Amino acid sequence: MGHTPNLFDRFEKLDSNINKWLVANSINILRFSMGLVFVGFGVLKFFNNISPIQSLATRTTNALTLGVFQGHGAMVFVATLECIIGLCFLSGMFLRVGVWLLALQMVGAMSPLLLYPAELFPGPVHSPTLEAQHIIKDIILIAAGMVIASTWTGARIMARPQSLRSTLSKRVPGVYQDMSTVPYI
Template sequence: MRTLVNLFDRFDKLDTNINKWLVAHSIGILRFSMGIVFVAFGILKYFNGISPIESLATRTTNVLTLGIFSGHGAMIFVATLECIIGFCFLSGMFLRVGVWLLAVQMIGAMSPLLFFPAELFPGPFHAPTLAAQYIIKDIILIAAGMVIASTWTGARIVAKPQSLRSTLGKRVPNVYKNMTVVH
């Protein structure tokens, strides 16, 4: 029994150390990962026939820009926007601009759900197509962008190391503090 308790204590220390590392590095990793994703998917859109969402993105951009961008020009617009967002996230420079551009881009990315629902949910029980699933997963990018945006004014994750045993019975650790607004 003592060996089991000793193993649990060792795991608890490992868990606490991993948590400290995550507190120190996770937002930076999230920012960099999003930058890679946006640059990679943006680059795909520069080339005809490469992006699996090309047709839908082109039609959506055409609708949203009232025809200003159409055809491959619409894809070039979206590709450039995504690459700028990606470079802002990768470099950490102009991050505030990058997050605002992300907000605009996400409105465009989610718009096909409103513009083309019959095309995106055609099957039995209105099951989403692969394109619809591709769009719906952008909810995660929106949430990640919100986390990154929270760091503009210095918000940081603060480590409050707790043993694994003390957190097992809790649903969600207390992550909120009273905040005062500075004008």
């Protein structure tokens, strides 16, 4: 008599198939999503009074460029930068340039935390304003950019199938690599 898979075995097969799909597609989905976010937020900045951080971004860009970009020109600069980053990520072309521009843009995006801390964390308990929360969430964009940057020299996610049961009580399996075996030039 044949073996009838139980519910757990069926779920494990589904889990394995989903994992294979994620290994094959997640980096491209991440890159494309980042591109959409940057183009979307960049386009908003081309128009006056649409971006919720227009005032803060304008003042920050003015300060960081030592007055070279002021007023709406500062927003156009940031908008153009974000759209270029987004197009690099969406198309996959000039990705290395896009990641370096992302690094530059993130320095600017995180700068208000140092330039305007009293404004971003007011009150007796120093809770973050909506603008501060908007800036803090950029940490995830930095991490995503680092993942995408790791792929420009050919790094890929590798599947090492393991049973679901064997991984339940372990730390995230297969993610941590012995860095002593990675050659650096």
